[in-house]
Amino acid sequence: MTIRVRAPATTANLGPGFDCAAVALDLWNELEVDEGGEPDESHLGVKAFALLAPPAGRSFTFTSRIPRERGLGSSASVIALGLVAGARAAGRDPDPEELLALGLPLEGHGDNLAAALRGGVCLTWDNRIARVADRVPAAPIALVPPGRTSTAVSRAALPETVPHADAAFSAGRAALLGAALASGSAELFAAALADRLHEPYRSRFLAEVRAVLPATALGATLSGSGPAVIVWAREGESEQCAAALAALHPEVDVLPLAVSPVGAG
Numbered sequence: 001m002t003i004r005v006r007a008p009a010t011t012a013n014l015g016p017g018f019d020c021a022a023v024a025l026d027l028w029n030e031l032e033v034d035e036g037g038e039p040d041e042s043h044l045g046v047k048a049f050a051l052l053a054p055p056a057g058r059s060f061t062f063t064s065r066i067p068r069e070r071g072l073g074s075s076a077s078v079i080a081l082g083l084v085a086g087a088r089a090a091g092r093d094p095d096p097e098e099l100l101a102l103g104l105p106l107e108g109h110g111d112n113l114a115a116a117l118r119g120g121v122c123l124t125w126d127n128r129i130a131r132v133a134d135r136v137p138a139a140p141i142a143l144v145p146p147g148r149t150s151t152a153v154s155r156a157a158l159p160e161t162v163p164h165a166d167a168a169f170s171a172g173r174a175a176l177l178g179a180a181l182a183s184g185s186a187e188l189f190a191a192a193l194a195d196r197l198h199e200p201y202r203s204r205f206l207a208e209v210r211a212v213l214p215a216t217a218l219g220a221t222l223s224g225s226g227p228a229v230i231v232w233a234r235e236g237e238s239e240q241c242a243a244a245l246a247a248l249h250p251e252v253d254v255l256p257l258a259v260s261p262v263g264a265g
Contacts, residue, residue: 003033003088007080007264008119009066009257010073011140011223011230012111015195016173020123022115023136024260025072030063031081033089044075044106048082051102053089067253069148071224076112079103080264083117096263101127108151112224119263121181132178134261137186138218138232141242142255145205145227154225157201166196186218186234193219193232202226214244 009027013019031045037059039046045062046055062081066074083103087094096117100110104127107113114124121133173192180188199206203226210220216237223230233241242256 001035001089003085004030005033005081005085005088005264006030007077007084007116008073008260008262010076010112010115011071011142011221011228012073012109012115013195013198013221013224014177015193015199015219015221016170016197017111017123017177018170018195018198019109019111020125020174021121021177022073022111022124023121023140024115024119024263025140025142026258026260027066027072027255029066029074029077029081031085032061032063033085034059034061045078045082045085048079048103048106049086049089050082052083052086052092058089067144067228069150070144071149071222071226071228072142072144073112073116073224076107076116077264079106079113080116084264094265097127097129100124100129115263117263120259120261133181133184135184135259136181136232137184137189137235139235139238139241140257140259141231141233141238141245142223142253142257143205143209143229143231143245143249144253144255145251147227149225149227151225154202158198159201162197170195170197189232190218193221195221198222203229205229209249212248214241214248216241216244 009025012022083099110124115122176192
């Protein structure tokens with residue numbers, strides 16, 4: 001039996017939604033599992049598969065389109081591929097929350113994995129997933145610098161404490177983010193795209209992008225641990241915004257994307 005699965009890229013945090021909010025993006029990794037072969041059991045996707053079904057005697061062919069170590073959820077996508085394929089091999093219905101709990105020790109943080117499994121806009125906590133919307137009131141454009149950043153290195157840059165004023169600022173913006181996603185308001189979404197808990201410590205590039213944003217942009221957020229930045233374009237103006245960003249940042253890859261309402265499957 002051949003099993004074919006695909007899983008989307010994701011962008012996590014959305015500014016103040018630190019370790020909680022993520023959005024699935026229409027950029028996909030794929031996996032084909034066939035009978036026969038000797039799998040590389042050290043591969044992250046094969047490890048995820050092995051949590052649900054034995055990988056021995058199977059071949060695993062991964063197609064990777066999501067840039068690695070750029071903050072676009074490449075590892076979460078690979079884990080989601082393995083989990084969903086493993087569930088199918090075991091003859092089980094792939095329940096997203098069950099798969100999240102199984103995959104969390106491999107991923108470390110649930111936000112990207114939740115969105116990769118469920119699609120759309122997700123909030124996650126305590127192995128739970130709340131899929132709160134199919135879309136956001138903006139179009140995501142990824143700016144992907146050539147360098148890479150590991151999650152461990154990025155998290156090591158965070159301070160152990162922050163000033164009370166900064167915590168209050170981000171809490172308020174997180175409330176705005178929830179309201180924006182619930183209402184579909186572009187105005188609220190633009191107001192929510194700021195953070196003082198993690199973004200200032202992780203990315204100079206984000207500050208550079210925010211310093212000169214095109215008029216067609218609502219705002220910008222660090223994507224996961226970075227270094228990629230997501231510029232959120234006004235709906236219907238993504239093409240113009242992407243062209244302006246390419247002129248402003250010729251050293252990076254500019255990827256106009258869309259929110260994927262579906263997750264791994």
